[in-house]
Amino acid sequence: MKNRYKLWSSFAVTLAVVTLTMIYLAGFENTAEPEPVADIDEGLSLELLEPRDDDWMKGNPDADVVIVKYSDFQCPACRGYAAMDDMMSSRMEEEALFIFRHFPLRNFRHSNTAALYVEAAGRQGKFWELHDLIYINQQRWSGGDAEEIFNSLAQSLELDMDQLQADMENPELQERIDRHYQSGQQLRVRAVPTIFINGEQIQLPRSIEEYEALINTYR
Amino acid sequence: MKKKKEAPIFWIVTFLIVGLIGYADAVYLTAAHYTSGGPVCAVGLGCDIVAASEYSTIGPIPVALLGTLFYALMLFWGVLWLDIRKNQLFRWLPLVTIPAFLFSMWLLYAMAFLIEAFCEYCILSGGTTTMLMLISLVLRKKHSD
Numbered sequence: 001m002k003n004r005y006k007l008w009s010s011f012a013v014t015l016a017v018v019t020l021t022m023i024y025l026a027g028f029e030n031t032a033e034p035e036p037v038a039d040i041d042e043g044l045s046l047e048l049l050e051p052r053d054d055d056w057m058k059g060n061p062d063a064d065v066v067i068v069k070y071s072d073f074q075c076p077a078c079r080g081y082a083a084m085d086d087m088m089s090s091r092m093e094e095e096a097l098f099i100f101r102h103f104p105l106r107n108f109r110h111s112n113t114a115a116l117y118v119e120a121a122g123r124q125g126k127f128w129e130l131h132d133l134i135y136i137n138q139q140r141w142s143g144g145d146a147e148e149i150f151n152s153l154a155q156s157l158e159l160d161m162d163q164l165q166a167d168m169e170n171p172e173l174q175e176r177i178d179r180h181y182q183s184g185q186q187l188r189v190r191a192v193p194t195i196f197i198n199g200e201q202i203q204l205p206r207s208i209e210e211y212e213a214l215i216n217t218y219r
Numbered sequence: 220m221k222k223k224k225e226a227p228i229f230w231i232v233t234f235l236i237v238g239l240i241g242y243a244d245a246v247y248l249t250a251a252h253y254t255s256g257g258p259v260c261a262v263g264l265g266c267d268i269v270a271a272s273e274y275s276t277i278g279p280i281p282v283a284l285l286g287t288l289f290y291a292l293m294l295f296w297g298v299l300w301l302d303i304r305k306n307q308l309f310r311w312l313p314l315v316t317i318p319a320f321l322f323s324m325w326l327l328y329a330m331a332f333l334i335e336a337f338c339e340y341c342i343l344s345g346g347t348t349t350m351l352m353l354i355s356l357v358l359r360k361k362h363s364d
Contacts, residue, residue, distance in 0.1 A: 011298045018243050026250035
């Protein structure tokens with residue numbers, strides 16, 4: 001009887017110790033994170049979500065509604081939201097400003113290359129055109145020869161290919177992508193796409209109607 | 220028949236140690252989910268992405284919480300055997316460990332092919348669930364009454 005009591009009480013104590021230790025570790029590590037993300041104050045967050053010179057924007061720069069999206073070219077969900085944003089930006093051209101920021105996930109093989117291509121296309125004034133084509137063709141290049149497909153998409157836009165290749169080697173492009181990524185990290189972006197409207201992170205809408213209704217609540 | 224009478228203590232102790240590792244891992248993930256939105260992750264793997272993905276919860280319930288309950292049940296099962304020493308306890312064990320193993324494999328699949336990011340804590344949990352399932356099969360085959 002005594003042994004039995006000992007057995008179950010040791011079990012209960014072990015379980016309690018492990019549980020409390022893990023809860024402590026989870027809480028402690030999260031609050032002790034060196035990144036400013038854990039303690040980001042509202043002011044900094046709003047500042048990071050202001051339109052910046054190196055942002056890609058569509059819509060009305062003076063609109064009351066500012067939508068900032070962190071996105072990755074190879075993420076399947078981002079493809080859906082790219083199409084949704086494309087539709088919304090033409091539907092609400094005057095009412096909102098749509099901002100695109102890169103958040104290339106490290107574990108997608110071609111995300112960063114796609115971002116570089118789109119940035120280079122931007123230097124020839126065709127950022128959004130290649131952005132759209134790369135998303136539309138995502139399934140083709142995700143599992144195939146991505147660079148060959150990116151090149152053929154760029155050619156279809158009649159971009160100067162020599163200039164495009166030269167621009168892609170320019171470190172400024174990667175620096176811009178990295179700046180976007182870092183601002184996303186500071187804002188605690190943990191999944192893509194992540195969308196902020198007027199400084200507030202939103203639950204991703206499930207339909208274009210839901211998205212429109214949500215944007216309208218900020219007007 | 221005789222060898223089926225007593226389960227080697229080795230298997231039970233291994234079962235309890237593996238269960239305790241899985242339990243600690245699952246409690247950590249559950250606590251991280253409820254405290255500030257995610258675990259601390261190794262750079263470049265994307266465990267934060269996995270933890271924030273739609274596969275990390277079933278409705279409002281985090282998958283890690285289900286894992287915590289599963290491991291707690293396994294630990295209880297092991298300690299119950301140490302207490303009452305009834306080998307028929309092993310007969311029903313795979314009914315829990317096999318579905319848990321299959322669910323764990325689905326999560327690993329989702330991680331590799333749907334989310335395309337890796338979460339080291341989830342891989343650890345996949346390993347502990349697999350080991351618990353294998354040990355439960357050994358116990359059932361060799362030692363259940």
